[in-house]
Amino acid sequence: MRKLGLLIPVVVVVLVGILASIFVVDEREKALVLRFGQIKQVRTEPGIGFKVPLLDEIVRFEDRILTLETPVIEVTPADDRRLEIDAFVMYRIADIVQYRQAIGVGGERQAESELRGILESQIRAVLGSQGVTSNTILSPERSALMDQIRERSDSRAQLLGLDVVDVRLRQTNLPEQNFDATLQRMIAEREREATDERARGREAAQRVTALADRTYEVILSEARRDARIIEGEADAERANIFAKAYGRDQEFFEFYRSLSAYEEALKGENSTMVLSPNSEFFNYLRSDQGSRSNEGETN
Structure with a gap:
C-alpha cells in the first residue's frame, strides 16, 4: 500500500512531463523551438512535436496571409500634382528563421513597422518616377504600377523573411490645400489641349480647302478646254455645212x-429699225x- 502511494506521484510526474514535452502545430501556423534563445527545431508542417520541458520555448508564427494598412502617403508625380495615397499590403511569413533573426525581440510590431517603411518608400519611388503622372495613376495603368510596387517591395521584404503577395492603392485624393490650385491647373491644361486641337483642325481644314480649290480649278480648266475643242469642232462642222449649202444653190x-x-x-418687243x-x-x-x-x- 505504501509502494502504491509512492508510485502514484511518480506516474503523475511522468505524465505531466510527457504532456509538457508535447506541443501541437496548427495548420494555420509555423513554430520554432528555442532553448535559451537558440533555435533547436523548425516546424513548418502541422502536427505533434516534442520539446524538453522547462528548457524549450515554443514561438508560433502565422502561416496565413496577413494584411497591413499604411497611413496616408503623400506623393508628387512627374506633373507636380501632389496626391494622397491610401494603400495596403498583403504578405505572409515565408522563412520563420530569417524572420525571427531579422525582427529580433521586437516581434510582429517590429516586422510591421519595417514592412510599412519598405512599402511607403517604394510607393513614393514608383509613383514619383519620371514619366508617371497623376493621370497615369488614375488610369488603367494603375494596376501595372501596383505590380511594380509589389515586386520592388517583395525584393526588400525577402530580407525580413517575408513574401509580399499583393499591393493595392485603395484611394487617391488631392490634398485639400492643393485642390483649387490643381483644379485650375487641370482646367488650364484642358484649355491648352483644346486650343491645340482647334489649331490642328483649322490647319487640316485649310489643307482640305486648298486641295478642293486646286481640284476645282483643274476640273474647270479641263472642262473649258474640252468645251473649246467641242466648239471648234462644231464651228468647223457648221462652216462645212454652210459651204456645201452655198455650193449647191x-x-x-x-x-x-x-x-x-x-x-x-x-x-423682241422693239421691231422698229431705221x-x-x-x-x-x-x-x-x-x-x-x-x-x-x-x-x-x-x-
Whole structure:
C-alpha cells in the first residue's frame, strides 16, 4: 500500500512531463523551438512535436496571409500634382528563421513597422518616377504600377523573411490645400489641349480647302478646254455645212441667210429699225426683187 502511494506521484510526474514535452502545430501556423534563445527545431508542417520541458520555448508564427494598412502617403508625380495615397499590403511569413533573426525581440510590431517603411518608400519611388503622372495613376495603368510596387517591395521584404503577395492603392485624393490650385491647373491644361486641337483642325481644314480649290480649278480648266475643242469642232462642222449649202444653190443660201437676219433683227418687243430703203438688208423685202426673181424664173 505504501509502494502504491509512492508510485502514484511518480506516474503523475511522468505524465505531466510527457504532456509538457508535447506541443501541437496548427495548420494555420509555423513554430520554432528555442532553448535559451537558440533555435533547436523548425516546424513548418502541422502536427505533434516534442520539446524538453522547462528548457524549450515554443514561438508560433502565422502561416496565413496577413494584411497591413499604411497611413496616408503623400506623393508628387512627374506633373507636380501632389496626391494622397491610401494603400495596403498583403504578405505572409515565408522563412520563420530569417524572420525571427531579422525582427529580433521586437516581434510582429517590429516586422510591421519595417514592412510599412519598405512599402511607403517604394510607393513614393514608383509613383514619383519620371514619366508617371497623376493621370497615369488614375488610369488603367494603375494596376501595372501596383505590380511594380509589389515586386520592388517583395525584393526588400525577402530580407525580413517575408513574401509580399499583393499591393493595392485603395484611394487617391488631392490634398485639400492643393485642390483649387490643381483644379485650375487641370482646367488650364484642358484649355491648352483644346486650343491645340482647334489649331490642328483649322490647319487640316485649310489643307482640305486648298486641295478642293486646286481640284476645282483643274476640273474647270479641263472642262473649258474640252468645251473649246467641242466648239471648234462644231464651228468647223457648221462652216462645212454652210459651204456645201452655198455650193449647191447660192441664191437660196443668200435668201435663207437674209430670213435668219430678219428674224434676229425683228424679234423682241422693239421691231422698229431705221435704215435706208435702198439698203441691201431689204433686198428680199422689196417687190421689185420679187418681180426680178419671177422674171428670171420665166426666162
